[in-house]
Amino acid sequence: MPKTRGGEPSVADAIENARLAARRQKASQFDAYAVLKRSRRVFVERSRVSGADSTHATGLHVRVCVGGKVGGAFCNGFDPTSVSKCVAQAIKIASLMEPDPRWGGFPSCDRGYPSVSGIHDRSVASLGIDVMRAMAEEMVDSAMSVSKEVSVPYGAVESIERTLGIGNSSGVNSMMAETELQAIASCVAGTGLAISPECEERGRSRGTGLRMDLIGERAGWLADKSLNFVDAKTEEAEVVFSPSAVGDSEFGLLSLVLNKALSGQNVLQRVSFLADRVGEQVCSDQVTLRDNPLLSGRCGSRPFDDEGIPSRKTRLVDEGVLKGFVWDSNYGSMSGKGSTGNAVRDLVSGSVNAAPLCLQLAPGKGSLNTLIESVDHGYLVWAGQGAHTSNTETGGFSFVASPGLMIEGGEVVGGVRGVMISGNINDLMMNVERVGADVVDFGGSLMPSVLFRDVKITTG
């Protein structure tokens, strides 16, 4: 495990301090989640490296149960005094809660953790700022080599090492360390009213194997291609979504909507459009979805969830037929389905929810280019604005393709502006024509490009 700075309490110490404080303060049950994150980042502004960050962040979330009432609190100190104050606050909050008759205690773990390889790489943890600067410069140079019109207003290369520990009074005692190297290049081409949209390309990896040149080149290519504006029209057309438009955690439509709709918690609370539809054909038969956090070296892979329950592979959709949902221990117990090892802790509100850890759309055949080549007239959506406003309950969505490009005769012919894509995710998923094989790792999902038919396009 990564060491803390000299003399400072570790993640394991934080959990032990919580255990002792809970016992001293007579909380019959406790649960503690501690994380130490260290990161270094080199950032780019106006096409050159302009600064570097070094972050050391700690956080502890404690939950206690007193007389069947559960309360929680956070602190960012691991020392006994800070932790004791945090436990006292959790006990105070517990006193305000109603006893939950269904409460079965914090989850226990009666089986061992699966072996998930390749999630920590020492070479990422020890990357120096000078090396990351060289990486960032390579990314920028590659982007700008695409065309003299291209610039890089923003970019970054970041190395992250995270140590996570979970312990509770039901015997859970889990510890893991993970690393991630992330890179982002955000390019534009042109100036003023003729400027392209921001064209971002991101990469993430557990190890140091990210191709900075390819990230820069792809972002530069997109910006350059988007600059040649062509007119779109209001119509229904075939649309290719890039892996980013499908799976990016911030703007990927399918990841944003499906992560919520496949949560057992949202199903129980009747705010998922997939509730009551197990066994139904909810997508085209091209779509098979799994939650699979056990894959080697993937950024969403991990041996246990945020309650310390072993991770596992979960069938969600088989050739378009809905098979089930993901569950944490609490909602899994309420539903009678049990936990699927999918607890995710909200580190702002302290709530523990169910969500996919690594949602995987099974790859089909062919690259993004193959999908583009199969379209006579249509659009390529690289990313979208507004996918986060999609309605998980109704399935309604509407977003602007940005960057969006037009495809004619199997080739990208130029950028389109202000093209709105809207509809209902139910219809969109039934209209999946083809899934690509070009899977990209977005951390919480593994997604390839997808070709949809009959997509509603609206323009000004």
Next chain:
Amino acid sequence: MSGLLDHLLKAVHSRATSGLDYVELRADDVLQTSIELRESAIESITRKFERGHSARVLVSGRWGFATSDGMRDPKATIVEASKAAKALSGGIDSDTGLCDVKPVRKDVRHKVRAPLNEIELEDKVSYLTSICQGVVKADPRMTTTKASYMDITGDRALVTSDGAAVRTAVSHGYLMTVSSGKAPGLPVSVRDEIGTVTSGWEYFTDKNPKELVVDRLVGKAKQQMAGVSCKRGTFPCVVSPRVAGMLAHEALGHLSEADYFSSGAFDGLQGKMVAPESVTMIDSPWIEGGFGNIEVDDEGVLPKPVTLIDKGLLREQMTNREWAKRLGIRPTGNARAENYRVPPLVRMRNTYFEPGDLSLEELLEGKKSGYYCVDIRGGQAEANSSFQVGIQECYEIVKGELGQPVRSLAISGMATKSLSLIDGLGKDTEFESSYCGKMYQSMPTSDGGPHISLEKGAIVFGGSA
């Protein structure tokens, strides 16, 4: 001033800062309370103690930034930040520097009647429960209501090597309520957002009593349930102050942030007409009840109002000290950081269109057909001025009068084009509170303006959302 500030002042005057061109230390010692409640059931209550600090240094034109949770000696954090900056210094030319400002020493405290940290959790829960239960009581077709409440109280401190020393007593409260319901065959979902950075609990109980929040939610839901679908395409429209504010902020304000300006759609248009003469747009550090109000920015600069568009002319950019120096313009005090963990960025505060002189009826009169967009549910924009906004309350305009309500929808457009197609401004002004995201930092802001009338071609209307 407080112990937190003294702690930073000692460090900024220590040897750790020698050889550095600029040092900025920020620290938080705050308590955050979050409550999530659905109907009468508390989903979670959490309290979060956060104590930590950061150092931002400038060395030979390179920035270094380091953070440390807890209050470990800030001198060590300065050393860490300077190491990061120095690792970048070889072989790169840099034009990065800071404009001179008069150092501010200030203790910022707002007149708070009922401090948020002194209100019992039971009282907060009771207020939220009344809202959640009130919605279902008011309209049984509403099936579920979730209230997400958050407040932050405590101290923030800032010191800089050029003499700024600012302590701020934080009083930040926010509530988002989302209600869902079902008319036959038609699920609907509406939300309400309120927030303050200058008041206490009285902001919720007095300015936003539970009955008022319930009325707003139920009113929006009812019109959606009775609504017709929106046509796809572009139509003449009138937008409410809330929607106008979203356009001012998301689609136009970001383009006038100095760090975005040169890579955005306004580049090259400074001093040129970008809107009809009737249009003036301001970013102000202080408005009555503004969610974006600040008295000092996060670089220790006294903030000033900025006229972004002056009678149609693209006038001024919002700056921090770095961009003011680079562009040779005044520092406007727009540097803001979400907390000590992140460096300040150029951010808006309260951004709005100045009102005109027309009534809503007069604005509608000019439209034979079209839409009247009243309330929003989130939006996004980017540097080429493309925007997308979810609309949760909308009506048809038929022969200059309001027609049937319209179901939830989304609008989009290119803001630079929309701006040029404004054909009337109302005489009213309202503001909304929301959080603005930029570079993974979330900041409270207010946006607003009057009712605004736009010609066909300004806004694209599309399907349901």
